[in-house]
Each structure stands twice: as C-alpha cells, then as structure tokens.
Amino acid sequence: MRTEWRWFLRAIDILSINRNLFSFFQYKISAISINITKREVAQGKTMGLFSFLTQEIAIDLGTANTLIIMNDKVVVDEPSIVAKDIQTGKVVAIGKRAQQMHGKTHKLIETVRPLRDGVIADFQAAEQMIRGMIKMIGTGRSLFNPSLRMVICIPSGITEVEKRAVRDSAEHAGAKEVYLIHEPMAAAIGIGIDVEEPMGNMIIDIGGGTSEIAVIALGGIVCDKSIRVAGDDFTKDIEEYMRRQHNILVGERTAEEIKINVGAALPELDNAPDDWAVQGRDLMTGIPKEIIISYTEVAHALDKTISKIEEAILSALEMTPPELSADIYKTGIYLAGGGSMLRGLDKRISLKTKLPVHIAEDPLRAVARGTSIALKNINRFQFLIRD
Ligand SMILES: Nc1ncnc2c1ncn2[C@@H]1O[C@H](COP(=O)(O)OP(=O)(O)OP(=O)(O)O)[C@@H](O)[C@H]1O
Numbered sequence: 001m002r003t004e005w006r007w008f009l010r011a012i013d014i015l016s017i018n019r020n021l022f023s024f025f026q027y028k029i030s031a032i033s034i035n036i037t038k039r040e041v042a043q044g045k046t047m048g049l050f051s052f053l054t055q056e057i058a059i060d061l062g063t064a065n066t067l068i069i070m071n072d073k074v075v076v077d078e079p080s081i082v083a084k085d086i087q088t089g090k091v092v093a094i095g096k097r098a099q100q101m102h103g104k105t106h107k108l109i110e111t112v113r114p115l116r117d118g119v120i121a122d123f124q125a126a127e128q129m130i131r132g133m134i135k136m137i138g139t140g141r142s143l144f145n146p147s148l149r150m151v152i153c154i155p156s157g158i159t160e161v162e163k164r165a166v167r168d169s170a171e172h173a174g175a176k177e178v179y180l181i182h183e184p185m186a187a188a189i190g191i192g193i194d195v196e197e198p199m200g201n202m203i204i205d206i207g208g209g210t211s212e213i214a215v216i217a218l219g220g221i222v223c224d225k226s227i228r229v230a231g232d233d234f235t236k237d238i239e240e241y242m243r244r245q246h247n248i249l250v251g252e253r254t255a256e257e258i259k260i261n262v263g264a265a266l267p268e269l270d271n272a273p274d275d276w277a278v279q280g281r282d283l284m285t286g287i288p289k290e291i292i293i294s295y296t297e298v299a300h301a302l303d304k305t306i307s308k309i310e311e312a313i314l315s316a317l318e319m320t321p322p323e324l325s326a327d328i329y330k331t332g333i334y335l336a337g338g339g340s341m342l343r344g345l346d347k348r349i350s351l352k353t354k355l356p357v358h359i360a361e362d363p364l365r366a367v368a369r370g371t372s373i374a375l376k377n378i379n380r381f382q383f384l385i386r387d
C-alpha cells in the first residue's frame with residue numbers, strides 16, 4: 001500500500017513539474033510571438049522560427065509580365081498569360097508555356113491575357129493566373145497552410161472598381177492580407193530612391209499596358225499622369241506598319257521580336273542594331289515570305305506613339321510645383337519598365353525635356369523589387385493602401 005502511495009505521489013510530482021515546464025515554455029513561446037508579431041512580422045524579419053505561419057509575397061501584376069518576390073528572391077517571372085480549355089474552362093498552361101501557345105492555338109484551346117492597360121480585364125483568368133503562379137513558388141509545405149500576406153502594385157490611374165478587382169482576385173487566390181502600392185512609387189523604391197526625403201523625383205514606368213509618370217516627394221505622389229499607351233502599343237504599331245508598308249502579316253510575338261531586336265525611338269542611333277529578317281504571310285498571295293527591316297523604319301513606325309508618351313511627360317512637368325521642378329532639374333528623370341528599354345528612348349526624352357534621363361539598372365524588375373521592399377516596411381510606409 002505504501003509503495004503504491006509513493007508511486008501515486010511521484011506521478012503527481014512529475015505531472016506538476018511537467019505542467020510548470022509546459023507553462024514556462026508556453027509563456028516563452030507567447031512572449032516570443034508577441035514580440036515578433038508586433039515588430040518583426042510587420043517588417044518581414046520572421047525568417048526562421050515562425051516563417052511557416054505567414055508567407056509574405058510581393059507581386060508585380062503587370063499587363064505583360066507578372067513577377068513574384070519572396071524572401072528577397074524573384075521566385076516567379078512569367079508572362080501574364082493563361083491558356084484555357086474552352087470546353088471545361090480549366091487552365092492548361094500559365095506563363096511561358098501559355099505564351100508559346102499564343103497565336104498557335106486550335107479551337108479547343110484559347111490563350112487569355114487577364115490584364116489590359118495595366119488593369120484586370122478578365123477577373124476569372126486573373127485569379128487563375130495568380131493562383132497558378134503562387135503554386136509555382138513550390139514551397140512544398142503540406143503540414144502547415146501558411147496565411148498569405150501580399151503587397152501588389154497597381155497603376156496610379158486605376159479606378160476604385162479596378163482596384164477592388166485586384167484585391168478580390170488576390171483574396172480569391174488565397175491572400176489573407178492584401179496591401180496595394182502605386183507602381184511609380186514601387187518603381188522609385190526599386191530604383192533605390194529615398195522616397196521619404198523632402199526631395200522631388202520624377203519616375204516614369206513604361207510597362208506593357210500603361211505609362212505612369214509621377215513626381216514623388218515625402219513618401220507620396222505629388223502629381224501624376226497615367227496613360228494607357230506603352231510597350232504593347234509599340235508592338236501593335238509594328239504589326240500595323242508591316243501590314244501597311246510591306247504587305248506582310250505578322251503575329252504579336254513576331255512584332256515583339258522586331259521591337260526587341262531592331263526597335264528604336266530615334267532614326268539615328270550611336271549603337272545601331274543590324275537589320276532583321278522577318279517572316280510572315282504575304283497579304284496579297286497568302287504565301288509565307290521574308291523581308292528585311294531596319295531600325296530606322298521601326299523608329300518611324302513608333303514615332304506617333306512615343307510622341308503621346310512625350311506629351312504626357314510634358315504635361316506632368318507642367319503640373320509639378322516649382323520647388324519640386326527645381327529638384328527634378330538637378331536629379332533628372334528616372335525610367336523603369338520594359339518599355340524604357342527601347343533603344344534611344346532615354347535620349348529622345350532627354351532631348352524633348354532638356355533634362356538628364358537615367359534608366360533603372362534592371363528596368364523589368366524595378367517595380368517588383370520596390371514592391372518587395374514595401375512588403376518589408378508595411379508598418380512604416382504610410383503610402384501603402386490597406387482598406
Ligand atoms: N528590350 C526591349 N526593348 C523594348 N521593349 C521591351 C524590351 N524588353 C521588353 N520590352 C517590352 O516591355 C513591356 C513589358 O514591360 P513590363 O514587364 O515592365 O510591363 P508590365 O509591368 O507587365 O506592364 P504594365 O506595368 O503596363 O502593367 C512589353 O511591352 C515588352 O515588349
């Protein structure tokens with residue numbers, strides 16, 4: 001009987017020690033998590049112990065390309081395009097694979113570009129694309145389903161309804177917290193400009209669907225001009241020019257290839273590219289044919305569209321308060337976005353405005369990089385749109 005009592009008392013002892021230990025650890029864990037949730041989670045410094053609880057991603061949802069950055073790494077960089085089975089509506093391919101199918105589909109498959117002019121044009125396809133691209137990150141976690149926190153960039157000229165569409169499609173794709181940031185602001189941060197300084201900077205983001213011109217100072221956009229004319233319009237101009245001038249029909253992908261290989265904003269360049277062979281369908285005979293095209297011709301074809309962007313830049317400069325104009329005179333204009341890579345565009349803008357023009361180091365990724373930095377500073381950057 002005595003031994004049984006002893007065992008019984010020991011068991012109680014062990015249990016209470018364990019309980020104390022348990023509550024001690026519980027206390028420690030909650031203390032750590034309080035500390036982390038308050039400060040570091042918001043600043044994106046939760047790598048390690050609790051990183052499995054929240055997945056934080058920055059998305060540059062662009063008309064032409066979508067980029068996702070996680071833990072400072074570009075984990076997705078794909079064309080914004082979805083291929084769908086027409087009968088079932090199911091997604092067949094996303095990104096590069098879908099782009100390869102673009103213009104080459106049969107009647108059971110269609111390729112959709114969910115964004116037009118920088119905003120969501122096909123809500124369902126946009127949601128499928130975001131969902132598919134998040135899957136591409138391939139975190140491979142099955143045990144925990146981390147809650148998703150996203151910062152997504154939006155054009156500065158976006159309407160409330162269009163903004164809602166971005167937020168809704170992100171939420172449908174699984175985001176628990178969604179923050180939005182204006183593209184020129186993200187571009188400025190991505191370029192490395194200190195946007196909170198009392199110093200004016202002009203940023204121009206020429207993407208696929210929109211050109212955004214903004215003057216930024218003290219962590220806010222002072223004035224901006226957003227036009228729905230950008231890189232994709234250059235591509236359309238080339239398609240049109242080839243048809244009109246050379247009687248040759250070329251697809252969107254071929255026209256884009258021409259733009260990248262022999263595209264130019266000025267008819268005379270210092271580093272002129274070689275002429276380029278273009279294949280397409282002869283408009284008269286219907287037979288495939290090849291013609292050779294030079295950058296001077298392309299510069300001529302793009303002239304009108306580039307003038308529209310120049311006009312928008314001039315009108316943004318006109319709107320700028322004089323103190324900030326003085327700053328811009330010193331700092332010049334910064335260019336970002338894939339469209340800014342057109343040969344001679346920086347020189348042409350510089351000739352028009354008589355201001356120095358700098359192209360971002362990595363124009364296609366500047367906005368995404370800025371969005372990722374914003375993600376790490378969610379609590380600090382007041383210009384993030386939360387509601
Ligand atoms: N080397 C190049 N020369 C000229 N244009 C280029 C070059 N490389 C890419 N582009 C163009 O840049 C555009 C894509 O740029 P970007 O990825 O910045 O756009 P986006 O962010 O998807 O669009 P948006 O911001 O308007 O929604 C496309 O029109 C593409 O053809």
Ligand SMILES: [Mg+2]
Nearest residue numbers: 062207337367
């Ligand atoms: Mg963009």
